[in-house]
Amino acid sequence: MHKVLETEAAAPSLTLSGISKSFPGVKALDNIALELYPGQVTALIGENGAGKSTLVKIMTGIYQPDGGAITLNGQDITLPTAHAALGLGITAIHQETVLFDELSVAENIFLGHAPRTRFGMIDWRKLRAEAKDILASMGAPIDPNARLKDLSIANKHLVAVARALSIEAQIVIMDEPTAALSHKEIEELFVLIDLLKQDGKAILFISHKFDEIFRVADRYAVFRDGEMVGAGLMKDTEQSQLVRMMVGRSVERAFPKLDVTPGDVVLDVNNLSHPTEFEDISFSLREGEILGFYGLVGAGRTEVMQTLFGITKPSGGSVRLDGKPALAKNPAKAIESGIVYVPEERGRQGAITGLPIFQNISLPSLKKTSKSGFLRLAEEFALARKYSERLDLRASSLSQEVGTLSGGNQQKVVIGKWLATAPRVIILDEPTKGIDIGSKAAVHEFISELAADGLAIIMVSSELPEIMGMSDNVIVMREGRIAGRFAREHLDAETLVRTAAGIEGDPA
Amino acid sequence: MSAVSHSPRNIPDRLESPFKSALKSWEMLLIIVAIAIFVANSFASPYFLNPWSLSDATFNFTEKAIIALAMAMVIISGEIDLSVASIIALASTAMGFALQFGVDTPTLVAIGLLVGVACGAFNGMLVSGLGLPSIVVTIGTMSLFRGIAYIVLGDQAFRGYPSDFAFFGQGYVWWVISFELVLFLALAVVFYIILHRTSFGRSVFAIGNNPVAAQFSGIRVRRIKFILFILTGLMSGVAAVLLTSRLGSTRPSIAFAWELEVVTMVVLGGVSILGGAGSIFGVVIAAFIMGLVTFGLGLLNVPGIVMSIFIGLMLISVIGLPVVIRRVRARMAA
Amino acid sequence: MKALLKHRELILVAAIAVLIGLISLRFPAFIAPRNMVRVFDDTSILAILALGQMLVILTRCIDLSMAANLALCGMVMAMLNAAFPGIPMPLLLAVGISLGAGLGAINGLLVWKLDIPSIVVTLGTMTIFRGSIFLLSSGQWVNAHQMSDAFKALPRAVMLGLPVSSWIAIAVIGLFVLLMSRTPLGRSFYAVGVNPTASVYTGIDVGRTRFFAFTIAGAVAGLAGYLWVARYAVAYVDIAGGFELQIIAACVIGGISIAGGIGTVGGAVLGALFLGVVNNALPVINVSPFAQMAISGAVIVIAVIFNARNERKKGRIILKKAEKAEVAP
Structure with missing residues (x-):
């Protein structure tokens, strides 16, 4: 289906309109509109508490909106459960580890949609083979039989991406995926994002780091206090403009460091060492x-x-x-x-x-x-x-x-x-x-x-x-x-x- | 997020007075329930309002309630001790064993309390020293402690406790006021002060809410948990003295399955089974409620095992009803 | 870690073998095939109950009501049999298992729909189930002479050298192996235990999964209720009193983590077998049966200490040389 969409790149894959959500005493989202396009990365920008995570939860079927409509490829959809969202090809890669440490890499990739045999049983052989193929296609050097908890954080992210590929997701939400990664690992993640883009997936990228947003995103949407205050193409904007939208005022990023003449030595640490963590x-x-x-x-x-x-x-x-x-x-x-x-x-x-x-x-x-x-x-x-x-x-x-x-x-x-x-x-x-x-x-x-x-x-x-x-x-x-x-x-x-x-x- | 955000100069200490929030509390609801049961009982049976029968009623729960005081603190700290009834069995057996050597009453009491403390220390060592989950540890020691009592006693019983030993479980301090009741109320006051008025008690709440943050805040988490298990052991020892004195004999099956009633009492009293919240006052009222229900049904000749259905239903509905009410309210508001 | 878990099951097998070996050194009759069959048959009830409990513990819950559920189902089946001896056994069994599943489903619904901690729910239902037996039976016993011969004989009938109750246990173990390794539901028990939050995002309903765990545990208890009552040819209020703790003990010994997410069918069965061998060995080696309780208690405590050593998380290894040292041995 998304093969067709690729040719008409102007049509969004996922459209949210008029989405609102209230919790007792708080209006978390107010009349939100958002469009995600196939093969493009849309950056979602906003301060903490602006409503980003609420939106993610609505898009993945965890929360139900109080009002509004969601269309996928032009058809109205509802997302009553997380399972329904997955079934429609909407998946999220989260800031916290949302995978299963005790389970194998292969199972992490296929949990909830494992290949079955004729009798409805899980087909482990096929599952491992497919996991291996997906990891290989990403160029990820990960053993599908390894336990997830033995992997580095960066490799866990790769598994999460492999999972997104395996469910043939149309919509991939990345919620602060770089928070715990090193520079090198972030670069590798960006290569994967390019891969997902070429595959025609619509990506929502949530991050606090502007350099990443400018590096990876094609479009942006800015939230403030549960409302959408701006959206557009990255090439038409600049950092200060985004920051202004985010906080509702222009902020000087100068640091209020006062000049202090340091006094006497208070703390003196000498050759502190630990068997496995640090030394000298x-x-x-x-x-x-x-x-x-x-x-x-x-x-x-x-x-x-x-x-x-x-x-x-x-x-x-x-x-x-x-x-x-x-x-x-x-x-x-x-x-x-x-x-x-x-x-x-x-x-x-x-x-x-x-x-x-x-x-x-x-x-x-x-x-x-x-x-x-x-x-x-x-x-x-x-x-x-x-x-x-x-x-x-x-x-x-x-x-x-x-x-x-x-x-x-x-x-x-x-x-x-x-x-x-x-x-x-x-x-x-x-x-x-x-x-x-x-x-x-x-x-x-x-x-x-x-x-x-x-x-x-x-x-x-x-x-x-x-x-x-x-x-x-x-x-x-x-x-x-x-x-x-x-x-x-x-x-x-x-x-x-x-x-x-x-x-x-x-x-x- | 709060609807009202004050500028820093005038953040009030509280939004409503302690008295006002007490009116809306779980304890208030419990008091109403207790009064309702009291009234119902006095209508149901003409014997209920007799001071002597009311006094008899207290013997049904004071021993369990004494353990419940310490159990409340253990549960608030995020742990649980299921071995309390078995500690009673072991402590009672130890007293009966010592009796064979003709020791006097003070020594008997000391042995009962010491065995309680030792059992508590053993639990505490495993839980806080080795960092093991208390629910499994105390399921194990529950079998272990009572098992030792069985090894010593088999199907026999210890009898022949000295006559002055009978005072603890059968004696009256004044008129119909039994020693057990007085001891329970005195201990309730002590535990109230420990939990709600000391920094030790505050630490217990902090640990139950978030043990890691409590440790980072300079609280000796392990030490406090260790003390809590010793305290529970000690209270089980006290209960062992009272119960042995009341029954006048020791069998290894003594106080069988009491742990469940004690936990029920604590949870009914508003202590969160997940830890971090609860009050001694609530547990005390819950103890009276359970005593009144048991006694009232007893007056109506309802067998004990059927009463346990009421206790079980009460436990589930007391935890479940607030959830249902909240749901219904939310639906009506929407 | 997977190797270590397998390793752990090996340790249990070895422990059981050593135990049997030691006993048969002094008492060769213990290792005789006929006695081994008896020991296994004796453990069959505990083993299938431990499997049910395993599901519940995997999802970070606990079921204290299993023994009471067993007793209630056993009593209902015994009373039905006594009143209507004509009811065919398969139908009676179906009634007992469905009743058990229904009682388990009540636990599951309370945990799922009302978010009540499972320990509170099952503490409550445990006393309610026991009380209900009393209400049903008015405290009366159903004795051997009231039960039909078919009712009593089925578990003891020998097929291919094993009693039917052992075959039932083997069938249940087989079904659990299939359930846990080959069905999405089986995998979701693990997922929910390992990481409930992630499960939600994976499209697994945590509450619903727990509901199924409790329901299956209940069904298993219903089946065990029949085996128990038929085997001992008596039903009364207190049968299997305190057995819920033996069941949990079998799980703990079998390496099922009380924190959820870790545990295998093999572990649960081996844990039950270990307890079964110990319990059966006591009279043989002339230890008073009264010591049984203390020994299972001690075994549980030791098993918990052992589990904790295996589950302990390692600190982060940052230094290059420490990393190498870690790889070397």
Whole structure:
């Protein structure tokens, strides 16, 4: 069927019109119209909470829209279940691992539409052979019999793409597919996207990264607060215009870094090593300094930081805080000594979403807010009030559950809870990951203020602009080792990327 | 997302007063149910309102309810202990065994409590020390503990507890107020304070909601879980003393299948079986409700096993009804 | 990991073999074919129940009501047989299995439609089923003399050297192998357990899959109800009391992860056989039958510790040299 469509490229494969969706108290989508064309990539752009994921869930049959129409190749369709969406050839490749770790690669590709024998049984031989063919056609060096959990994240994405090919999808939705990939892996993914395009598939590409969008997309659609505020051809637009549509105002992407003269050395790390994760990590950190840790995902930065925080045990090396040994045995001891770690995974490691804001903020400081083990609510509210004001938190009350806040505000609570322990050193792991541009700026401003107040800060980030805009010094890690150190005045994007990726040669 | 977003200077502590939110709570509903059952019972049987029969009624549930107090905390922390009834059996057997050597009452009580603590520590070690799933671990220790009691006793029984030992399960503190009831209410107050008024209790809620984030917040997750299992063991030991004293004998089948009634009591009391939410007050009312239902049906000569149908139905409907009501409401709103 | 799981089943086979070997060193009669057949036949009920429970555990649920379901179905079949001895056996069996499936479906519906955690649902239905037996039978027993000969004889009839109840177990095992490896439904039990979220996106309805797991477990319990009542020639309220834990124990010993998604038909059957051998060996080696409970308890605890060692997740390997060291051995 899509062979015919290829010849008339002007007709969209999938058309959404007038799509609305409300949840109690929130209008998630309001009268959305979107067209996806065969053989083209449409980028879906919007801040967190703009309604992108709701739309994806409607397109894949998980949610039902309150109103509106969906047509596929000119015919009206409904998507009452995820199964129905798959049956019509609509598939999604997700930011989180949406595959099955314990099952084989071949089964992951064919789960739900496995080839059958005459008796309706799964035909494993045919299934494995077809899986092998598809992987080979993609040039993916993956054993179809391997367990998915033994694969790298990049290879898992390849399996997801293979799955999309196997169900002969017409519509492929890619929801932040590059979030956990290295540069090289992203390039390989783009080659695959080209493959899907040549195959006549209509692709919806969701990403926060503008360089990727400009690299891969043919069209764009911008969402803001559940409405579509603009759509068109990529070649007719530019980045600043898209950003303006996204936030409804033009944003200056300047970083509010204040000039601080670093004081005395606070933290001194020497030859810190771990059997499998990192080795020979040495650095020192001064009062008022922001030390950036840059590297590819999986370079071992988080592992080093969690060791400083007492979660992982090192095999050797020393950590000194104000000259005294400070290698923590557990997070409780680390917090006590004045080293805190704001984790990367907000939902899993940072926020306790079922508890109210004030209890989240006071949790690491319970020793201080309570008296001989007994809670003092007034102290807890006072502490929570202080830090929610400092962080410009938006909430209806301090007793509101954290799970009901937006991502940006949750991140403020998470930073606030560790800051409330009045630490000497604060380690921020990807502090602005997955939050909207407005909250991002607020967090950056706040980090600057903290440094100006004399706090020693380590900032782990994979975002180059953030690292370059915020850090006094930058350490680049690669494969568990320190690959380079740069002072602020010598920061250069290309050098950082080359060092992180291990590309030899003169950057000039 | 909240409909109202305040600017930072005036975020209130709460939107409604604690009193007002208490009125809308699960506990309020339980109190109404309890009153309704009380009234129904007093109409159904003329013997019900007699102080002595009411006092008798409390013996039906105080021992289970004492364990339920500790079980509530274990379940709120995201774990479960199914071995509590078997701990009673083992602790009671140990007391009966010691009795053969003619020990006095204080020693008997100490042995009962110690065995409870030891069993709890064993569970705690396996769950928090080795990080094993508590539901399977305690299914195993449930067989193990009671199995040891069977090895010691076979089809025999220990009898002949000293007369002053009878006080714990049969004695009255004042008029119709039994020692068991007083002990239960005192322990309920202690557990209320531990769970709702101390940083230990707050940590329990945090762990139940998100154990990883709790650990990152500096909470000693393993240590707290270990303590919770010891606490449950200790309360099972207390229940063993009371029950052995009340029955005056020990058989290995003592307190058989009590774990299910204890868990039912806790869940009925509004504690989330998934962890992270619940209150001691709710569990206490749930204990009274279960006691009243059992006693009321008993007055009507309904056999015990049929009562268990009521308990089972109550458990499912109490969890299921709110879901149904929410669905119906949502449909009507749409 | 797959190799390790197979490896694990091998370990169980070896453990069972060693156990039998040790016992027969002292008591050669134990290993006699006739006794082995008896041990297998003795385990057949536990084995088919463990298979039903396996489905439920794979989907991250648990069914505590299986033994009560068994008892209720057994009682209904026994009473029907006593009242209407003329009902042909196939029809009676069909009634029992459908009743079991229906009771299992109630569990499944409550878990699926009302989102109640399975442990709460089955804790409740367990007491309700037991209570219902009492209501049905008014607490009376159905004794051997009330049952028809056909009813009692079927499981014990010997075909090709094995009792029919063993053949039934073998047939059920065969059906489960087919179900788990060859049908989309069987694969979806794994999918739901491994990753419920991903299952939804794959077009698998998590609740519906769980519903089927509970229904099949119920059907299996219904079948076991007949085997139990006919074998012991008696039905009363408390038959198979506490057996739900033995069933879970068999699964745990067989390496079925309580966290869902991991487990095989072979594992469940071997787990049941292991318990069966232990239980049958006790009287032979002159250990009091009262020790049986403690031993199964200890075995469960050891099995859980063992499972956890196998399932433990490895940390990330980042250093190049560590990666090489990992590959080398």
